[in-house]
């Protein structure tokens with residue numbers, strides 16, 4: 084586990100450099116590489132900095148760690164976030180694979196999304212995780228009734244219903260999120276630093292699902 088700390092904009096640039104280097108390193112050995120990014124608000128400066136990195140973007144596949152089951156036109160769509168902030172300039176050549184389908188619910192769409200996700204260039208070169216104040220990551224929420232399934236299944240994606248979240252979601256499972264050569268955690272603010280500290284001090288993954296990713300190498304990027 085390594086910890087990088089800097090002002091938010093500089094930290095985002097450092098994380099973008101580290102992820103770009105991971106992709107370049109694997110591209111020297113593989114025809115295609117996969118990057119898994121998270122949604123929410125924290126990743127925006129990171130995604131914008133990564134988009135400016137010189138890479139053979141046509142050989143890069145991008146998907147999400149999780150998604151709200153909404154149309155891409157919805158302000159809450161993570162796919163919209165990726166398209167607006169990462170798929171710009173040369174990075175538009177990347178192959179982006181969203182996690183929603185035309186189905187009305189994630190339960191109806193999960194099989195199609197699972198097949199789509201399974202065809203990507205696993206193991207991912209990098210998975211960039213975020214974390215909520217409740218210790219969730221991706222859509223592995225403490226109050227989700229699918230949490231045990233998401234933490235134990237070998238399936239690549241899980242439909243998630245969570246009382247604390249307004250929309251149904253779909254999430255990569257913990258097993259699939261572990262199928263990566265490198266993991267990064269991008270968080271900001273004192274409160275999330277304190278939640279991470281609490282997560283590091285205990286082992287109940289159901290209480291703080293980020294714990295599912297603290298036992299293996301993790302590059303933590305934190306800004307005040």
Ligand SMILES: O=C(O)[C@H](O)[C@@H](O)[C@H](O)[C@H](O)COP(=O)(O)O
Nearest residue numbers: 121122123124125213214215221
């Ligand atoms: O769809 C999502 O919301 C994300 O994938 C989620 O896991 C996110 O990383 C955390 O909720 C932190 O979100 P913020 O960066 O907005 O605090």
